[in-house]
Amino acid sequence: MKGELAELRKQNAEQAAQIDRLLAENLLLSRKVQFLLKRMFGRKSEKLERHQLEFLLGGLGDTSPDNEDPPPCTPQPPRPRRRRERKPRLPEDLPTEDVVIDPAAVKQDPGGYQCIGEEVTEELDVVPTRYFRRRIIRRKYKSKVNREQPPLIAPLPARVIEGSYASAGLLTDIILKKYADHLPLHRQEQILRTRYGIYLSRKTMCDWVRVVAEWLKPLYNHIREDLRASAYLQVDETPVRYCLAEGGGSRKGYLWLFHHPGADVLYEWHTSRAAECLDAMLEDFSGTVQCDGYGAYTSYARKRKKQVEEKLSDKPIDLSACWAHARRRFHEALEECPGQARWLLHQIGLMYRIEQELRGKGPQLRQAVRASATGMILARLEKTLKLKLKEHRPTSAMGEAISYTLGLWPQLLRFRDDGRLEIDNNRVENAVRPTALGKKNWMFIGHPDAGQRSAIIYTLLQSCRRLGINPREYLHDVLTRIPAMTNQQTRSLLPANWLADRQKSQAA
DSSP: OHHHHHHHHHHHHHHHHHHHHHHHHHHHHHHHHHHHHHHHHSOOOOOOOHHHHHHHHHTOTTTSTTSSOOOOOOOOOOOOOOOOOOOOSSOTTSOOOOOOOOOHHHHHOGGGOOOOOOOOOOOOOOOOOOOOOOOOOOOEEOOSSOTTSOOEEOOOOOOSSTTSSOOHHHHHHHHHHHHTSOOOHHHHHHHHHHHHOOOOOHHHHHHHHHHHHHHHHHHHHHHHHHHHHSSEEEEEEEEEEEEOSSSSOEEEEEEEEEEOTTSOEEEEEESSOOGGGGHHHHTTOOEEEEOOSOHHHHHHHHHHHHHHHTTSOSOOEEEEOOHHHHHHHHHHTTTTSHHHHHHHHHHHHHHHHHHHHHTTOOHHHHHHHIIIIIHHHHHHHHHHHHHHGGGSOTTSHHHHHHHHHHHTHHHHTGGGGOTTSOSSSHHHHHTTHHHHHHHHHHOSBSSTTHHHHHHHHHHHHHHHHHHTOOHHHHHHHHHHHGGGOOTTGGGGGSHHHHHHHHHHHHHO
């Protein structure tokens, strides 16, 4: 009897353990489903509503480190509302066409009427793209004096594609439609055929894109050299599918982005997300790399540290983490632990408020303010996170957020001690958006080798976007001039140098 009772107790215990495990698994899966639904249909902003935040912060006795009210925050004076300068809808230098409409009676007897004023109605009109044939005629001349002299003919200007009917303007149009307007080549082919009667295959356009990328490669290399010379880089990566060269099908590749605040963004294409992909850009780099918590960065920094210790390299690398990624984890835990998550988000928000005040200031002032004001917030956050870590399951949203943040805590503190660093990686992440929009239209890269061509073109277009340059004017001018230049002369065509020359010539 006792044996049967013990066996029943054992079975009950096993069933209870299994029930607990299934409940935990069900809760985890339910949280993932809710997270996906929220990502698909819910609000994307991570901002907190002020009235909700004040309500929750008012009774937050159970979310502070020692079950006390959270430390009082220094009241901030209300910031003056900045008035946005209303820009004119139409630029002043926009070409104007006047259409004069007179009454029929005036047209019949112009001398019988006197004009005493006018009423003007403005419209914004557009003329569709106009394709035309350009004929470059080079006349031949023969000397009347020296009959034996060979005929004279002017040399043909250097062109991007010799022997082709592709002009710099047509190449610029194709490039911008694909990489700036996200119009795939097969759609461009259809538009040219159905609207303009021009039969231009996408294979031909693809070959032209390849040639253009080769011509722009020297400018790309100049940007790479300038970024390597800096001591601080922000790095991120984004997936892009590509077609296999053989066997069909597709795989996931990655565009890696490298950015120095105030400088250009460099895109690099790799067919994997491994740490070895960083060698191409960071092999000769020494300084701080700001990134998210992806393990490839930690692995690469560990390998570089070992090389420095073994005297195989003299270029150490330090990692700085991104507070935007940490904040996002706590934002995802709002539904599970609203009180604690909002308090933690509020503390992170205080750091961002300080960063807003420091925007545009020098590194020394930023470091001094961060050491005092931001340092107190960080100390409060660290104490709270360590106390709350034991209260949450590792698989819960809050548990994962706390573990993620504490696991990167030394890297998250690095911006406090270096005024050159930013608090987050958002600037380089913003450069991912053009590729994300493009992926929804062209869906994948047609060949593994085509990825780097896209990286070159995206790099220059992003630089134009950052500097406020009209990319059509820039690319047309570059593709017109670069065939006659050497690699050493091409530095003058970098977007920043090109803009400076253009402004100088306009001011003269």
